[in-house]
Amino acid sequence: MSFDVMQSRPSFPRRLLGFVEANGQEAIILAAIILLFVVVGVVNPRFLGNSNLTSIFSGNAYIAVAAIGMALVIISGNIDVSVGSLIGVLATIAGTLAVNGYPIIVCWLAPLAVGVAINAFVGFLVAYVRIPSIVVTLGMLSVLKGGLISATAGAWINNLPPEFMLAQFRPFGVPAPIYFMVTLTLLAALWMRYSGFGRTIYAIGGNPDAARVTGIRIERSIVCVFMIHGFFAGIAAVLFATQLQVIQSTVPPNLELTVITAAVVGGVSILGGTGTVIGSTLAAILFAAIGSALIFTNVSAYWLRAVQGLFILATVLADMARRRRLR
Amino acid sequence: MYKTMILALGLAVGSGGVAMAQSAWTGGDDLPTSPLACDGAAGAAAAMPYDGGQPTAAPDLKGQKITVVDVPKLIGIGYFNATSKGIADAATELGSVDAKTDGPTKANIDEQITFLDNYITSGVNGILFAANDPVAIAPVLKKALSKGIHVVGYDANSTPDAREWFVNQAQFNGIAKSMIDNMAKEAGEEAAFAIVTSTFTTPNQARWIAEMAAYQAQCHPKMKWLETVEAQEDNVLSFNQATTLINKYGDELKGIFGMTSVATPASAEAVSQGGKCGSIAVVGLATPNAMKPYVEKDCVKSVVLWNPVDLGYAAMYVLRAAIDGDLKPGATSVKAGKLGELQVINGSEVLLGQPYTFTKENIGNFDF
């Protein structure tokens, strides 16, 4: 019986699956974003207003930037659950330097350097000492979070100099975070496709044994991946720190889960080896759009998390169906 | 079989949802409200008998060195930094007090209870607290009382019998009146407004919102309540939510209330970055330092808050007085250093005073 079904014209889900397989998760998310814009736009045209689109795109830009690094980490077959704490620490470093009158460029670059340094250590523990990344970063989560509060005693940072506020610049009327998000995503996407190292990351995540005998220096590559991730976390931290006039010295709640979710929903498989950074950025935008749409459609904010959960589940199921055909 | 079970879950969840969702939701709690009169005349406060708890067999420590721990809702936010500073100031002033602040990194009852429990074991003489949940915290506080430890709350109360005194920064209805009156003055009697709060589960905020709704309905009936959004204790999320509100309602929106010291500056920033200074009023609870930039450029006219440094300061004095036996059940006032005599209300609460409104003229005088 099932024999006949298989022989007949492919059913709709099957064709949809084929579409996803050909165009990837990115296409699905893009379609979801467009659908959301159209539906909510009809309900309330202000949703598509210039200012709202701008805030949707810029509001989650720092999450998108952090998700780029996270995507690389996950593609390489690892994970980082400490990224939220790391961003909190780096933002505080940037703010402290700025308040103490260091040159602005130093304030912007220091978090990148520190992020790279901290994650070089994490990468070292993962690659050379062979502690699973989830364990290392679970530990780092505690260390960074506790350390941050110890060091700052919980004080907020006020009186930031105006020229420090990178995220508030609006060249040509468009907020700076959008430039960062778009440029970094495109650069990272091109780099992942056209650089030798980019392909190496896929190789390590896809088949580490094969990567080793192919002559790839896995340990070094994993350390590099974590360092790049730290670099992106640094940029995200600067965007995060310069968005408002104050910097909270606590870690933004659940930030790591949001970043991981953006990467995963964007089509980065948790099993390693697949995914693109364009998908993760689109997913970050989608989350911002959903949050905004819930307010516009007067859906009780209580159900926001339930909606998000369902959404993650749906995209993951699609991903599993796609992968099953590859194996 | 699985289908049946999933169906059962769905039913359980659904019926639960229906059961709880009878009333329209504004973000307030469902306790009775007691709005003040519109002209501000103090309601006739019936004198209540003392309803606090008392430590059992507390040692006489009058004038001796004591150790005190302060466990706020969470550490790492400006507000509790300020109260902590007040406590430290008072401790220094009083001399023989060794006070420290320690608490969870997120406003979480589970962790707060663990902290309290550990300090009870470590043998402190007095506990200051700001409760994450009035009921949940009660058992552990009662345990402290039973071990002869003096317990005083501030900012967020517990059930009365679980502590001796509570230093009330300002009555809920007083805050509500102040907030709504300021908004009516700035945005007009017919203004439409929205609220940005932390989470719907924080008791103080829920209480204030409920009182605000009651007071607004009674005294400013033409004002329009648009909606309440949740923004955790997260700067950027608060900013995003406020921006979305501005985008959604456009010119209809005349005012935003910030219910926390995180939400208010973020809402002000959203108004400021949206170029809506002057057309959307921001009124809210916040610390002066975070609000100075907006007040100084006239984007925000009034910030409502008691002085949290004073709150901590008063709490420390009340605790010392309780330990020394100077503040006994039935007292009508207590001396609190530079703050002078503070009044006892509602049986076992010490009132800090009226909420303070910071404006452009006076905000420069504060640094917390």
Added chain:
Amino acid sequence: MTAIVELRQVSKSFGNLKVLKDVSFDVQPGEVHALLGENGAGKSTLIKIISGVLHPDEGELRVVGEAVRLASPREARGRGIATVYQELLLFPELSVAENIYLGHAPRTRWGAIDWPKMRSGARALLDSLDSHDLDVDTKVGLLSVANRQRVEIAKALSQEARLLIMDEPTAALADSDARKLLTIVRRLRDRGVGIIYVSHRMQEIFALADRVTVLRDGAFIATKPIGEVTEGSLVSMMVGRSIDQLFPKTETARGATVLELRNVSHREIVRNVSLTLRAGEILGIAGLIGSGRTETALTIFGITPATSGEILVDGKPVVIDSPAAARALGIAYVPEDRGLQGLVKPQTIRENISLAIIDRLARLLLIDRRREGQLARESIARFGIRARGPEQLVRQLSGGNQQKVVLAKWIATEPRVLIMDEPTRGIDVGAKAEIHALMSKLAGQGLAVLMISSELPEVLGMSDRVLVMRGGAVVAEFDRADATPDAVGSAMTAAGQSSLEGAA
């Protein structure tokens, strides 16, 4: 002529265990040099030294006459030494072209990967291997084993390898694919590439090699031109003794029909398969990879339950929808992929042997450790498993002993039907004979054995009857007497359409 690679008096130890003792070895350009030895003889270590994974403790390694110390596989590749590993090491999520060029992709002027050039390069390489049907943009995960192998070889060639190390390249291939591979190897040799060829298949070695080197227990035994050796002499050099009988098939009385399949199908992979299996009989199934042999076994075993048709055990129709159901009916399956499907490698021999009957060893849900230990000790003795004891971890055993553990696990269930899929893949000659002897003995005790193998000699040597499968269906059946290599071979490939006469 200078040797591409030369090892002089090389030794290597792991801890106290000396795995290579004073071995000398060399490969000339344009030569296929076969490397033989039982598992554990030191072949892998030798290969790893040449490919830069390991360093010799003593002795020297010369590449084109120059003494070198290869720090990494990367450096070895830089010197033109490429390896095609036994377990194919490719990246399933990457395309064919990317796999071929991973790590040394052509670059544009700006240092970016030159995708068009990479794709055309990959195309040219595959064409040179007569693999015109392989699309360079397909993800490798979608390819068959044989095609993946071609990608591996193309990958080695793309690095302009002067020396190609092939470790059991045909182990996973059916005969026709293996023959194609041999053609490719010869072509490479003619281009002047030196090839180290490791295989357990004697036929191939005689068809391909110019010289043969035999290792035993880490020691160098001999290097000889292929003309100077015979199969027998090689085997005795490898095992250090002569093997009496390669396929110790004993005639047994065939009993009643135990298992019968009537028009069983699973999707399109298994089509209308009918067969009968009797007690005491060894029924061989021959066929190429993808012909449906393993798939039929998986259907009988309940991994991929039948979508139509009838399965009868002892003449009664049964439903087998899970391995547990199959086990309850007395069906056992010794799987194709030992490491993945057969063993829980981080666990002990005891735990592995009891795995399939753990319910039966339990009293009130609690495992009876005493009985479990007893079973393990008995099995070790009965199957001749060479191990320190029941508590040794399975991953520390050699391939042959691991296979015996899998066999012991299933015999412990006291099955009536034993399915053995590739029972001797990757096992050395000595252990192979032991497995074959065990198989014969079990059949002699009345067990019905269904054996699947890619090695024609094994099928022909061990079976009472032979079924041939192609395209998911049974296309021919032979009795032992009629099953000649030619007849079975041509039925496996589409060549011998006429031999359908025996099909059920």
Added chain:
Amino acid sequence: MTIRSFLRHETILLLLLVIALIVLAQQSDRFFTTDNLLNQARLMAEVGLLALPMTFVIVTGGIDLSVGSIFGLAAILLGVFWHGLGLPLPLAMALAVLVGGIAGLGNGLIITRFNVPPLIATLATLALYRGLAEGISQARSVRGYPEWFFVLGQGEVLGLPTQLWFLLAIAIAAAIVLGLTTFGRTTYAIGANEVAARFSGLNVARTKLLIYTGSGLVAGLAAVIFVSRVSTTRSDMGTGLELDVITAVVLGGTSIFGGRGTIIGTLLGLILMQALKSGLALGGVKGDGTIVVIGVVLIAAILLGNLLSRNGDG
């Protein structure tokens, strides 16, 4: 031989624990008192309960990030069933535990039926179940439980906190099931090689389903105990609990890749964590400092285990 290598991590942990206890006892004379120890047992009961099924989950090579959310959902529904629907409290308690089980079953079904990696599946249900808790409760608390209910979370039985009896009973049951039964053996086999377990006729899907369901059930039970301890229900209960639970299990030597781990290890990890929290606080270290120490101890313990086991393998 194997027994020794099997217990190696546990031995290290025990050693670490003893050292920690000695050092902490030096810091404060109030640490090593019956009173404090019993009190700490009360405080760690919920995390401890959740850590037991989590050990099973991680031994199969999976993970359950949603336990904190199931905990919150069950707590909220306890209040809703009792207060909102007017059911008798004992029935409401049973239903709350059952809801936890069903939520866990939901995880299991997503994982086994659709082959979704557990990390992702439970990441999704982490948001979903918490969202349901928030949506259903509309963020309102339910209070005013009768006095007898508090026996569970605040009372004592035979001189020990009530919940400690639950923890002990379930821990013993879990240790027996994981260590001595066919179910436990199946759990290890799945974690070490799932395919081989399936090919050996073990019912992999059912085992996983049971484990995730059990994880949910125990989360429901822990939630009821917690509600009894704090006398109220809130929808944010148990937020972030999963990280504590996983830390305890991993600290206890259970391999995050599956196939290895014991209940005894988990209990040791749990006790070490709680001892550090309490002891450091009594010794005058603040909460943020304690968090740092726990993070460092986690990494160090795994590091030590790695180094020693590598030496052992030769």
